[in-house]
Amino acid sequence: MIEDKMLIWKLRKGDRSSLCRIYEKYRDDLLRIAAGLLTDTSQAEDTVHDAFISFIDCIGTFSVTGSLRGYLTTCVANRARNVNRAKARHREVGIDEIDPPAGGFDRPEQWLLQDEAFEQFRGAMAQLPYEQREAVILHVQGQMKFSTIAAMQQTSIKTVLSRYRYGITKLRSLLNGEVTV
């Protein structure tokens, strides 16, 4: 936490190495969260990229009331939810494919390299309803409290707990020891 505050302070003063450190520190965790939340890999990658861009955009006025991890995780979760909603809306109007947001940036190739265990994890996650998936991932991988998730999902803690338990139970039967890490 203190390290993060120092990094933000230095970054505000234009220190490039602080941005490198923040990026290295949180990149993989955020990618893992995004990849769990979204079934489309390129959209998950864009979500993380966009979260970092948004962080840079607001660095001048950014104040860490909670943790930087929490802030970035929330950014990713919000963007993932927007993507998910947009997808649902596109389906409603009959557009099957949604191009990933480019944000004016062409990545040379795929960012996430997927191995068997990771594929199994994502495959299982994809079978959960979105709210359950979100509750499980944000709590277990994003280290978020249930109350925070409840605020994000605009529902009660009881509902989030229920979504989490259903999600974990379903994952248990889906994975059933198949994932080896």
Added chain:
Amino acid sequence: MRPTDQIKQTLKDIKVKTNPTVNQAVLDDLLGRLETAQQNNVSVKPNAWRTFMKTRMTKLTAAAAVLIVGFVIWTQVAFVQPTFADIVRPLMTAQTLIYDFITGLEESGTTMHDIVKGSRIRRTISTMPGMTMILDTENSRMLVLQHEKKTGSYFDMKGPLGLGTEEFLKFVRETIRQVQTQTEPQYAPVKLGVKELDGRKVVGYAAGSEHVKIEIWADVKTSLPVKITLGIGPQTTTLKNFEFDVPVDDALVSMDLPAGYTLEEAQMDLSDATEQDFIAGLKVWTELFTDGYFPESITVDDYMKKVPLLEGAVTKLNLSPEESKQLGVSFMKGMMFLTLFEAKGHKDWHYAGNGVKVGDASKAIFWYKPKDAQDYRVIYGDLRVEDVPADQLPQ
């Protein structure tokens, strides 16, 4: 270890592997953006709005943006769905009304705060703290006050934008009446149940159709609305923080210039926006904000979020004041084309430009059916436009 704990541990232990080349490319992109942000101070510097409001171009576009965004809801509700058009009638009797309305997602969208007294509206907007608008819907005029410079400008609101602002207010009032009475047969709301919202027990109703969805949560004791969410096509709008019949000082909605303020001349033709305006607006967007790619989406909220960034983006181009103004006007007219779309009788617009590079002649980025036309107008990535029969539209 319990099975549940085992699953949790498994999830925690999942590792991601990343492509080092892409890691570096993304980092380079972020560092580049950091540098740009520091150079133009748009995002990094707090109170960027102060800088933004200093030029004529941005003042005009900001005022236009506020006017246009207030228009969008009524236009689309009234013209897309006749059933909803029926509910646009001035029946609410509150003398004063205060509310917030948020375009886009509730947690991240642009918030406008309206204080309504009679036919006057005092409007402020979250992204533009130095500016207040007084709208006189009866006489179709708007006074824009800039507090830091202590200046004021009058705008003519005649035409569809003025009408839209007036009708939007009627729509809000009528929606509220619907909740209170719950008797309108064509409104046919479905009860969503009771829940807690901001510490109050509220009851919810949903109504709508394929294109327009409305959700209303009202206090169970008073039947007064607490929150209204409108989903119109890709646009989401939330109305909340309602206050009724609170005393509002006449001075707050006065069209007279406040003491100590000087009058500034301002002209901007907002009477119409054409397909060519829309294309010009898109071109400005791609050049200023998305490095030659078409944006991810083009909702009104997307436009609104770009307005405060216009000044910083334009500064880099070293344009004359007149050129800057023209560029800002083009951008706003692009937004206006979409907001006037249904009112002008056009139909069925689709945007598919996300990720398409400007100049890509093979990809259609936008198509719509103009009023009374047989064929669709299709705009391609190279910004040419063709008439295309419905059965040959892009899939």
